[in-house]
Amino acid sequence: MAHRNLLSSQKFVAVLSLAGAILGLITAGLATGAERIDNRRPSGRVRVVGAKLRPASALAAGDRVQRVLELKTGGRRGARLIVTARRASPLTDPKLGMRLKIERCPRAWRAKSKVFTCPARATVSLPDGPAVGIHKLRKLSGKGKNHLRLTLAIPQAASNALQGQSAALVYSFR
Amino acid sequence: MLPRRPDKRKRSLRWGVVLGATAAAFVSTSVALGAFTSTVTGGGGALTTKRIFSGVRSTSAWTIRDASGGGAEAIKDDPLSYADGVTTTTGSAWSSTFSATRYLEFDFNSALPGGLGVSSPQLNFRMASTNNAATWCFYVEVYRISTSTLIGTHGSSGAPTCNSGTTQTTTQVSLPEVTTTTIANDLRVRIYVDDSKSKPSATDMATITGSTPYSSFTAYEQVYRDASSGAPAATNWPPASSGDTFGYTTAAAWLATFATTRYVKLTFDPGLPAGAVITAASLDFAYRSTSAGADTACWYMETYNGATLLGAHGSSSSTISCNSTTSYRTDSVSLPEVATVANANSLTVKAYMDDTLVQKTQLDLVRLNLTYYLD
Numbered sequence A: 001m002a003h004r005n006l007l008s009s010q011k012f013v014a015v016l017s018l019a020g021a022i023l024g025l026i027t028a029g030l031a032t033g034a035e036r037i038d039n040r041r042p043s044g045r046v047r048v049v050g051a052k053l054r055p056a057s058a059l060a061a062g063d064r065v066q067r068v069l070e071l072k073t074g075g076r077r078g079a080r081l082i083v084t085a086r087r088a089s090p091l092t093d094p095k096l097g098m099r100l101k102i103e104r105c106p107r108a109w110r111a112k113s114k115v116f117t118c119p120a121r122a123t124v125s126l127p128d129g130p131a132v133g134i135h136k137l138r139k140l141s142g143k144g145k146n147h148l149r150l151t152l153a154i155p156q157a158a159s160n161a162l163q164g165q166s167a168a169l170v171y172s173f174r
Numbered sequence B: 001m002l003p004r005r006p007d008k009r010k011r012s013l014r015w016g017v018v019l020g021a022t023a024a025a026f027v028s029t030s031v032a033l034g035a036f037t038s039t040v041t042g043g044g045g046a047l048t049t050k051r052i053f054s055g056v057r058s059t060s061a062w063t064i065r066d067a068s069g070g071g072a073e074a075i076k077d078d079p080l081s082y083a084d085g086v087t088t089t090t091g092s093a094w095s096s097t098f099s100a101t102r103y104l105e106f107d108f109n110s111a112l113p114g115g116l117g118v119s120s121p122q123l124n125f126r127m128a129s130t131n132n133a134a135t136w137c138f139y140v141e142v143y144r145i146s147t148s149t150l151i152g153t154h155g156s157s158g159a160p161t162c163n164s165g166t167t168q169t170t171t172q173v174s175l176p177e178v179t180t181t182t183i184a185n186d187l188r189v190r191i192y193v194d195d196s197k198s199k200p201s202a203t204d205m206a207t208i209t210g211s212t213p214y215s216s217f218t219a220y221e222q223v224y225r226d227a228s229s230g231a232p233a234a235t236n237w238p239p240a241s242s243g244d245t246f247g248y249t250t251a252a253a254w255l256a257t258f259a260t261t262r263y264v265k266l267t268f269d270p271g272l273p274a275g276a277v278i279t280a281a282s283l284d285f286a287y288r289s290t291s292a293g294a295d296t297a298c299w300y301m302e303t304y305n306g307a308t309l310l311g312a313h314g315s316s317s318s319t320i321s322c323n324s325t326t327s328y329r330t331d332s333v334s335l336p337e338v339a340t341v342a343n344a345n346s347l348t349v350k351a352y353m354d355d356t357l358v359q360k361t362q363l364d365l366v367r368l369n370l371t372y373y374l375d
Helices: A002-031 B004-033 B341-345
Strands: A047-052 A056-059 A064-072 A079-085 A099-105 A110-112 A115-117 A123-130 A133-137 A146-153 A166-173 B045-049 B052-066 B103-108 B119-129 B135-144 B150-154 B161-164 B169-174 B187-195 B201-211 B216-226 B233-236 B264-268 B277-289 B297-305 B308-313 B321-323 B329-334 B347-355 B361-374
Touching (some): A123 A133, B052 B216, B103 B201, B161 B169, B187 B201, B341 B361, B347 B361
Antiparallel strands (some): A079 A166, A099 A146, A166 B045, B052 B264, B135 B161, B264 B347, B277 B329, B277 B361, B297 B321, B297 B347
16 A cells, blocks of 8 residues: 555656646746747857746837846856847848847846846946847856846837847857 | 565656656756757747837828808818819910920828838829810829939820820829838829820829838828929928928908807828827927018917817917917927827817907918827
8 A cells, every 4th residue: 555655656746747847848938938949068068057038029229128147157257159040130130230238247137127137246248239140258257157137229229120020039158 | 576576666666757857857947048058059039129119200281171260161171182173273284295394293291100111002193184175194203302313203205194184083103112101201203294285284182192011191292393384383281391481371360369160170190000109299380470460369279089079278268379470480289188099090180269450370380290109
């Protein structure tokens, strides 16, 4: 009987784990806009270990979107970030489109209203510039997590060509 | 062997639990990581922009009902904007052959949000000869106002569109060169005309219509140039622009005191798309008395959606302003009641006026400014 109970409870845990996996998938999928995931790590040194990402909609000229992620660099104080777009869009035009800035906070970014604030002194790892391209991230911490805040901005002077556009960016950290 | 079976089963189940939990963690983590992956790929951070960015779009009124005399409303619409039988006859007779210097020209208003695609753009041109036995022909050139660049030609002197007689005929000319609202906001149409009997023509309507992905629109003429003589003479639609020496003169003289039966009613067609969010609305109104003497004209107004009163601005005892000079006075009146697309697209402004010397007034500018966006 005891054996049967153990079996049942183990079955229950296994089912729970699977359910947890499915639930996790659904929950995270909702949180991230059901974005495609690929967690391959060819170099194995630079790793994203946490991210809070959501789609952003109805952006207009001058709008900014902030997202945070946590990055481990395996001892390096710098990393390379390659941002690509899945398809061409005026939003990803290097001259007229979205801009990206990345800042690092020694501690986790705090969500306050619609922005993330650093409870300590933040440093700029990537100055404001065109979002799509190959970027060098500087002033990273080789130890522990790098708490990064990504700010995507639609230029204030964005032309009407950016109206009604969508873009899907792919971020590759190396 | 038998006693070992439960252990084996237990072990395999334990492994199952561990693997399941690991899978759970992996799947959850993977998905939670979302767009950013360690080194290679990740789902894109999906970003979309508003369909129409916020901006001020201004338009005038081409529909006017004038009850300044206190009786029935006189229809004082722009004669060139509606197929209403109210025509504008050219100042001179046309030649029986085309000439590069003889044409009609229309500059259209620019009330559309820029940068949108345009579908089915067309010129709606309604005209007739003043001689029943005449055959009259025309062809069309389309220009950008800002650059005077020719962007389209429809027909030619050798292959024009022809009609005959004095019966008004509407011809629709497709304008595929008007691909965006930026171009539609910057349109000049020149129409070369000849007449087999060398007679003047009578134009009933010249408008541009089309659609953006979000709404249809009509562009109205605000400058009309009659070059039937070979020398263009411009007539501006008076309320559409200020400082251009063209003012709308009321049909009758006002009284020295206000009367609810005496007003000028102007109806707007801003063409806002459904779902647009209006963040500001205002009316620019420039007026003066026609008298050069020492009289004073005053005004106040009401806004309507059809017959429904939306708001009152000033009153007979507390006017918006008065003007005792010979120059135009311009007031900008905030219209917070124009907060919905329905109210904006059916907006009528009723301006009540008086004049101490019982004179007519002139309106140099009646312009509706709407700030809006579309998510």
